[in-house]
Amino acid sequence: xxxxxxxxxxxxxxxxxxxxxxxxxxxxxxxxxxxxxxxxxxxxxxxxxxxxxxxxxxxxxxxxxxxxxxxxxxxxxxxxxxxxxxxxxxxxxxxxxxxxxxxxxxxxxxxxxxxxxxxxxxxxxxxxxxxxxxxxxxxxxxxxxxxxxxxxxxxxxxxxxxxxxxxxxxxxxxxxxxxxxxxxxxxxxxxxxxxxxxxxxxxxxxxxxxxxxxxxxxxxxxxxxxxxxxxxxxxxxxxxxxxxxxxxxxxxxxxxxxxxxxxxxxxxxxxxxxxxxxxxxxxxxxxxxxxxxxxxxxxxxxxxxxxxxxxxxxxxxxxxxxxxxxxxxxxxxxxxxxxxxxxxxxxxxxxxxx
DNA sequence: GCGATCAGCC
DNA sequence: ACTGCTGCTGATCGCT
Numbered sequence: 001x002x003x004x005x006x007x008x009x010x011x012x013x014x015x016x017x018x019x020x021x022x023x024x025x026x027x028x029x030x031x032x033x034x035x036x037x038x039x040x041x042x043x044x045x046x047x048x049x050x051x052x053x054x055x056x057x058x059x060x061x062x063x064x065x066x067x068x069x070x071x072x073x074x075x076x077x078x079x080x081x082x083x084x085x086x087x088x089x090x091x092x093x094x095x096x097x098x099x100x101x102x103x104x105x106x107x108x109x110x111x112x113x114x115x116x117x118x119x120x121x122x123x124x125x126x127x128x129x130x131x132x133x134x135x136x137x138x139x140x141x142x143x144x145x146x147x148x149x150x151x152x153x154x155x156x157x158x159x160x161x162x163x164x165x166x167x168x169x170x171x172x173x174x175x176x177x178x179x180x181x182x183x184x185x186x187x188x189x190x191x192x193x194x195x196x197x198x199x200x201x202x203x204x205x206x207x208x209x210x211x212x213x214x215x216x217x218x219x220x221x222x223x224x225x226x227x228x229x230x231x232x233x234x235x236x237x238x239x240x241x242x243x244x245x246x247x248x249x250x251x252x253x254x255x256x257x258x259x260x261x262x263x264x265x266x267x268x269x270x271x272x273x274x275x276x277x278x279x280x281x282x283x284x285x286x287x288x289x290x291x292x293x294x295x296x297x298x299x300x301x302x303x304x305x306x307x308x309x310x311x312x313x314x315x316x317x318x319x320x321x322x323x324x325x326x327x328x329x330x331x332x333x334x335x336x337x338x339x340x341x342x343x344x345x346x347x348x349x350x351x352x353x354x
Numbered sequence: 355g356c357g358a359t360c361a362g363c364c
Numbered sequence: 365a366c367t368g369c370t371g372c373t374g375a376t377c378g379c380t
Contacts, residue, residue, distance in 0.1 A: 009375090009377070010376085010378080027365090030358080038361075063362090065374085066373090097373080098373065099373095101374070106362060188369080188370095195367070198369050199369090267368095267370065268370070271369085274370090279371095355379100357377105358376100360375090362372105362375105363371100363373095
């Protein structure tokens with residue numbers, strides 16, 4: 001379709017084909033040339049069929065090279081993959097995973113999820129998988145002390161639905177799936193320190209509309225707004241921010257004269273207490289689970305952590321005990337202003353247990 | 355060997 | 365993206 005041979009895996013060559021030879025409109029540039037990132041290409045897919053093929057190629061190439069071939073190379077003689085977890089890498093207190101990275105195994109697409117099915121327990125065992133529900137938003141409710149957000153979690157509400165109801169001014173039972181989807185983008189955006197401009201890019205609405213949504217959000221959840229302001233000031237005054245348990249992130253760039261650098265530090269200041277408190281909580285849970293396993297003499301073993309999720313390999317005879325204990329231990333690691341909820345699944349492969 | 359780009363996850 | 369959504373790791377390109 002390009003009319004010539006080129007390396008589809010080279011963003012540089014692809015940029016020349018799409019934006020110089022085919023004269024497609026380019027949305028943005030990187031420091032080295034045209035951007036061919038997925039969000040840019042998606043907007044061009046209708047105009048030129050080759051673009052959809054490139055997006056498809058990239059998805060398949062990623063799954064094959066990083067996961068299908070990549071993971072296969074790590075299978076040890078015992079038939080298992082033994083990765084490495086790093087405790088001294090991230091700025092926020094999360095752990096990270098390498099060789100291979102077991103914390104970014106596909107889950108989003110149908111084809112990607114096929115790769116999760118290859119993770120299976122040893123004979124006679126199953127996986128018990130529990131993940132914290134909305135942990136970072138619960139931490140945001142706790143740290144900000146916002147009454148509306150606290151109430152939503154205490155009443156066991158679907159928080160994205162509750163947000164949609166407040167932002168769009170409709171009754172909770174009249175929230176449409178599209179409104180809920182938009183509220184979800186707003187909620188995650190807030191955790192990341194997103195601006196109206198960023199929200200506009202994400203939702204594909206006019207900037208004024210995005211501004212209106214944020215305005216409505218802060219009117220309904222005023223202490224969340226207050227938190228965003230306070231945490232920036234705290235970062236400027238002290239040079240660091242901290243989690244609910246006192247883990248500090250130092251932010252020297254908060255005083256940078258380069259505005260983009262300063263803004264990036266502000267986003268980190270907003271995000272780190274929430275991401276970091278969540279990381280502290282799951283670390284406490286890992287300690288509690290390991291202690292429980294040792295005290296009860298269980299044969300079950302903790303085999304993986306994925307930021308808000310713990311996976312145990314559990315012998316059949318311990319399934320009912322662990323299914324009860326794991327979410328209980330995870331919920332019980334701290335008394336926040338909102339309940340900590342963990343959802344549990346049991347299956348004979350990772351995809352089905354999650 | 356390394357920076358840049360892209361794509362996977364939370 | 366000369367503001368523009370956090371934190372990571374890995375594959376690949378294209379250069380030194």
